[in-house]
Amino acid sequence: MYRLLVVDDEEIITDTLHEVLTQFMPEKLDVCKAYSSKEALVWMDRTRIDIVLTDIRMPGMSGLELSEKIRTLWPRCKVIFLTGYSEFDYAYQAIQMSGMRYVLKTEGYDKVVSSVEETLQEIEQGRRVEELIVQSTEQLLALELMAQEKYLRHLLQDSRMFGKDAGMLEGDFSQLNIGLDPHAPVTLILGRPEHPEEASYTESNRKLSTARLIWDSYLAGKTKHAGMEDKFGGLLWFLQPATVELRDSEHQLKRYLEGTLELIQEACLEELQLPVAFTVCAPCTWDAVSAQYDRLRQLQQLRTVSGLSVIWSGQAGTGETREELRISSRTEIIAAHLEAGRKEKLHEALNDTVCYILQDHWGIHQVTEAYYTLALMFLSCINRWGLQKEQIGDWSRLMRLDEHASIAESFQYLSSAADAILAARQSDEHNQATNAIERICHYIDNNLGEDLSLVRLAELNHFNPTYLSRFFKQEQGINLSDYIDECRVRRAMEMLKAEGIKIREVAAAVGYEAAHSFTRFFKKVTGMTPQEYRDTFTNY
Numbered sequence: 001m002y003r004l005l006v007v008d009d010e011e012i013i014t015d016t017l018h019e020v021l022t023q024f025m026p027e028k029l030d031v032c033k034a035y036s037s038k039e040a041l042v043w044m045d046r047t048r049i050d051i052v053l054t055d056i057r058m059p060g061m062s063g064l065e066l067s068e069k070i071r072t073l074w075p076r077c078k079v080i081f082l083t084g085y086s087e088f089d090y091a092y093q094a095i096q097m098s099g100m101r102y103v104l105k106t107e108g109y110d111k112v113v114s115s116v117e118e119t120l121q122e123i124e125q126g127r128r129v130e131e132l133i134v135q136s137t138e139q140l141l142a143l144e145l146m147a148q149e150k151y152l153r154h155l156l157q158d159s160r161m162f163g164k165d166a167g168m169l170e171g172d173f174s175q176l177n178i179g180l181d182p183h184a185p186v187t188l189i190l191g192r193p194e195h196p197e198e199a200s201y202t203e204s205n206r207k208l209s210t211a212r213l214i215w216d217s218y219l220a221g222k223t224k225h226a227g228m229e230d231k232f233g234g235l236l237w238f239l240q241p242a243t244v245e246l247r248d249s250e251h252q253l254k255r256y257l258e259g260t261l262e263l264i265q266e267a268c269l270e271e272l273q274l275p276v277a278f279t280v281c282a283p284c285t286w287d288a289v290s291a292q293y294d295r296l297r298q299l300q301q302l303r304t305v306s307g308l309s310v311i312w313s314g315q316a317g318t319g320e321t322r323e324e325l326r327i328s329s330r331t332e333i334i335a336a337h338l339e340a341g342r343k344e345k346l347h348e349a350l351n352d353t354v355c356y357i358l359q360d361h362w363g364i365h366q367v368t369e370a371y372y373t374l375a376l377m378f379l380s381c382i383n384r385w386g387l388q389k390e391q392i393g394d395w396s397r398l399m400r401l402d403e404h405a406s407i408a409e410s411f412q413y414l415s416s417a418a419d420a421i422l423a424a425r426q427s428d429e430h431n432q433a434t435n436a437i438e439r440i441c442h443y444i445d446n447n448l449g450e451d452l453s454l455v456r457l458a459e460l461n462h463f464n465p466t467y468l469s470r471f472f473k474q475e476q477g478i479n480l481s482d483y484i485d486e487c488r489v490r491r492a493m494e495m496l497k498a499e500g501i502k503i504r505e506v507a508a509a510v511g512y513e514a515a516h517s518f519t520r521f522f523k524k525v526t527g528m529t530p531q532e533y534r535d536t537f538t539n540y
Helices: 011-022 037-046 063-073 085-096 105-157 166-176 201-219 244-248 250-272 286-302 329-340 343-357 364-384 407-446 454-461 465-476 480-497 503-509 515-526 530-538
Strands: 002-007 029-034 051-055 078-083 100-104 187-193 223-229 235-241 276-280 310-312
Touching: 002 011, 002 037, 002 105, 011 029, 011 051, 011 105, 011 515, 029 037, 029 454, 037 051, 037 063, 037 454, 051 063, 051 105, 063 078, 078 105, 100 105, 105 166, 105 201, 105 223, 105 235, 105 250, 105 286, 187 201, 187 250, 187 286, 201 223, 201 235, 201 250, 235 286, 244 250, 250 276, 250 465, 329 343, 329 364, 329 407, 343 364, 343 407, 364 407, 407 454, 407 465, 407 480, 454 465, 454 480, 465 480, 480 503, 480 515, 480 530, 503 515, 503 530, 515 530
Parallel strands: 002 029, 002 051, 051 078, 078 100, 276 310
Antiparallel strands: 187 235, 187 276, 223 235
């Protein structure tokens, strides 16, 4: 979903454009509004904006000055200027700026809509061109990436040892063409792709490679980064800001990453049909990389609702990291499939592991240890995800090997437990997501006079705005914007039936600062003006 911001100091123009463009393509375009350049910059700081439709001359900061700020915050953002004949000098300056368009105010709303549509097509065309560039460079980068990945995996294994010598890191980075600074903090970003269970290895690998190139195309210029695939099939990036404003402000870096990662998510979903969930840590020193990676994985495992844009961890820990249980790589793979909800691969890995354990040369003590290693992993998942007995049945036998009739039966029990845990978690996630939609509906109904923009609702409920829009329609069968409009009309009708409440008070109560905008909205939905609707009750 793209996000458009309307900026004009004349309320009637801003409100009308907002109303017109909101109806233009509600499933593809999220429309926000601001009545000044200062207010527009607040929006730009809150979320990614793809298109700004702005008056070219406004008090305080002009549209041209605003566009310069936009270039700094969101370089990919397109700007459309609204101008009058008397502002030709300003318009001429706008024409000279790349990526800018202008529309004369006398040309009407149809011209504005067509300009927005052309700009959207230009953005999508840019995405397709970037995809071709990505494909053409894929093979050239393959060998270099393999060498970099091997080194980063080596560093990730024990950063306390390998990351403490910045001089040695500097030499290694130089030789391997890793464009990162070993003397500066690094931000870790973990992406978890959600492959379909039926996807082949080669297909999944191709999508991961393309996803990495999409990442590179979106984050080039403002960041330096290097990436690798971890042993759980996730994508881990080491990232540092490349511009002064991102280096000097962790808040700016966070906002930039939130908006850009959302674009990467959308591109992966649109081009590859590959959902990717991101988790990000605060900047840390190189010797703390291993601990922060563990923290990222824990946060992804603990996420309760799908569709989150970015999960942020706290500051990097100091001192020694906690000791991890020494579990086999096979158990880690099973755990990864369980966490990702891949049922077929989970059972394939579990069956393979059981066959490996039950080989003739294994002693009873080794088999017992292997059983409890798997059982403890399942028990950890049950406790971590807060699953209850009524969801997964009696799991008390997990840690009681002697209650099973045979070793073979005990491992069959583990297989059944895996199914129950997986089903319970999937049901729990869906219920939590459904409850979140119910909370959003309740919030809308009780705050019709407040900011109900998609961005604000997503912020309040920790959703990705694009995911929230899609999931809301999936759950409710109606676009979020249409649902809000229905609530506003219903509340307005109730208030108009009451005596002594002025129409402008009704307008403010349902989120319209200007009475004329409310009147136009109400008539469009009901076919009557608010006064005409009120008269139908007073005439009887």
